[in-house]
Amino acid sequence: MSRYGQYCPITRSLEILGDRWTLLIVRDLLVGATHFNELARGLPGMSRAILSKRLDLLERHELVRRTDDGYQPTDACRDLGPIIFGLAEWGARWAFGEPRQDELDPTVLMWWIRGGIDPAAFGERRVVLHVRLPEARRTRFWFVVDRDDVSLCFTDPGHDIDVLLETSLSTLYQVWEGRIDLLAAVRDGLVSLTGRREVLMRLPDALLFSPVAPYVRRARLTSPAT
Structure with a gap:
């Protein structure tokens, strides 16, 4: 110390x-x-x-x-919560641009996303979300969402895929952190989402996104150049 x-x-x-x-x-x-x-x-x-x-x-x-x-x-x-998230608010406004290559770790992002999926949004059914990141050093991940748990798999779990999400690692990080809106990214062709319609409809409610995403979104509104 x-x-x-x-x-x-x-x-x-x-x-x-x-x-x-x-x-x-x-x-x-x-x-x-x-x-x-x-x-x-x-x-x-x-x-x-x-x-x-x-x-x-x-x-x-x-x-x-x-x-x-x-x-x-x-x-x-x-x-310390107000201090930590005060730093998030300051950083989102004054120090947060596009991600650097040394900040892009696909496994870390998948663990973050695992903790930010709400199984209740899908009801009682099991849902399997397959993520493909063609340019990352690890390119394929699976989330198996059960009623009370979300599992992150690094090999095919052998279940039918309900949703396939394909994008670049940089884009997915920015979506997760609130810098890019998910539906806008799909509309603009930055993210491809395919699969069962009923699951796709519930996906935006199931993804809770990063705890700092609200600060990043607010910074985007108040500082368009951020």
């Missing part, structure tokens, strides 16, 4: 939260990640050793507690 040698609540906060990755771990805890492997999958650029070290720091300062169900944010951690 870095010390700044200044008696100030801002420096005390930075001594806990200012190291690389720490705020992103807090971000993921606040949006529902609880298990070590779940956090590691969402932050693949961070070593597991660093993740363990950061979680230990957060636990010592009572921002998380370890339970039988994994890591749970405390009230102190949840109080």
